[in-house]
Amino acid sequence: MLFKxxxxxxxxxLTSTAIDCSAKELQPYNFESIKGTHxxxxxxxxxxxxxxxxxxxxxxxxxxxxxxxxxNSDLCGITTIFRDxxxxxxxxxxxxxxxxxxxxxxxxxxxxxxxxxxxxxxxGDSLVDAELRLACDKNAxxxxxxxxxxxxxxxxxxxxxxxxxxxSEKDKKKNNGGTPKKDNGxxxxxxxxxxxxxxxxxxxxIIGGAxxxxxxxxxxxxxxxxxxxxxxxxxxxxxxPGFVRExxxxxxxxxxxxxxxxx
Numbered sequence: 001m002l003f004k005x006x007x008x009x010x011x012x013x014l015t016s017t018a019i020d021c022s023a024k025e026l027q028p029y030n031f032e033s034i035k036g037t038h039x040x041x042x043x044x045x046x047x048x049x050x051x052x053x054x055x056x057x058x059x060x061x062x063x064x065x066x067x068x069x070x071x072n073s074d075l076c077g078i079t080t081i082f083r084d085x086x087x088x089x090x091x092x093x094x095x096x097x098x099x100x101x102x103x104x105x106x107x108x109x110x111x112x113x114x115x116x117x118x119x120x121x122x123x124g125d126s127l128v129d130a131e132l133r134l135a136c137d138k139n140a141x142x143x144x145x146x147x148x149x150x151x152x153x154x155x156x157x158x159x160x161x162x163x164x165x166x167x168s169e170k171d172k173k174k175n176n177g178g179t180p181k182k183d184n185g186x187x188x189x190x191x192x193x194x195x196x197x198x199x200x201x202x203x204x205x206i207i208g209g210a211x212x213x214x215x216x217x218x219x220x221x222x223x224x225x226x227x228x229x230x231x232x233x234x235x236x237x238x239x240x241p242g243f244v245r246e247x248x249x250x251x252x253x254x255x256x257x258x259x260x261x262x263x
Contacts, residue, residue, distance in 0.1 A: 019074050019116070021060035025104035029112065029134075034163045035060040040145035049083040053092075055147060055157060057132065072098045075118065075130055077155070094155075096121045096130050111136040112166030130155040136165035206230060 021031045039056040055077045056066045063069050068090055069076035079092035096118045107113035118130040137144065137160035148156040209229040 019057070019059050020098070023104070025114065028166045029114065030163045030165075030167075031059050031134075032163075034143055034161060037061070037063045037066060038143055038145060038159070039066070040147060040157075042147060046081075049081050051079065051081055051091075053077055053079045053150070055145075055155075057157070057159070068093055070095045070097070074098050074100075074102075074116075075132065075155070075157075077150075094121070094123050094128060096128075107133070107135060111138070113164045126153060128153055128155065131157070133158040134164040135160050136162070138162060138165055206233060209233075 019031070020026075021035070037056055037058050039054055041052055041054040043050055043052045054066075055075065056063050056069060056073075057075055058064075058073065062071070063073050063076055066076060066078070068078055070093070073095040075096040077092070077094040078090060081089045081091050083089075100121055101119050103117040103119070105115045105117060107115060113136040114134050116132040116134070118132070120127045120129065122128075131154075133148075133156070135158055140160050140162050143163075144160040146158045146160075148158055150156075206229055209232075
């Protein structure tokens with residue numbers, strides 16, 4: 001007797017298909033590099049038959065060439081029964097539609113990675129949840145799929161891939177739920193450093209000059225010496241525009257001397 005076919009999956013007919021790699025939560029990653037359908041199959045000995053379940057995930061494109069997977073599926077599981085001298089029978093189809101509610105949770109390990117949580121896919125009289133963990137593996141040669149758990153109500157799958165590694169330092173700081181990591185001064189621009197060195201130089205100039213004046217005996221006390229140095233400094237600043245103008249005129253040949261002739 002052939003096993004009864006159990007198929008009950010809700011599919012909403014909308015335009016989005018597969019995992020949308022343009023979603024803002026996925027922008028720090030390079031899932032375009034693994035665009036397409038990825039599948040993993042587990043086979044169990046279930047005498048007098050064998051049972052296989054194939055889970056497929058579509059990245060950035062619809063799930064293709066997987067018979068019995070409903071349209072617009074991010075995730076799809078097909079259970080097939082094999083018995084000797086009989087045709088294979090599909091006994092279960094579990095699908096997570098592209099439009100189902102999902103949550104993106106960054107993986108907190110510094111290198112990147114993200115988990116996509118699916119909540120409440122209809123499957124017969126049950127609601128099924130799924131957890132698709134996309135883990136960064138810089139040394140991965142091929143996309144490494146692993147089924148961590150399938151209880152009939154909860155699915156957990158891990159994909160180890162380079163595509164889940166963050167390469168931008170800016171995006172790394174945004175990782176972990178948007179909480180920036182400690183800033184070690186990387187965001188300071190060259191202008192900020194110039195300003196800091198200028199302030200330090202001026203401070204050293206003024207205090208050093210006052211100390212020099214005081215030691216020479218040109219001031220009654222250090223305070224008066226400091227006041228004198230500051231006054232001289234501001235006088236220098238006032239004369240600076242005229243000095244710059246003279247230098248420019250000297251090099252450009254626009255001095256007023258050219259307006260007169262020798263007698």
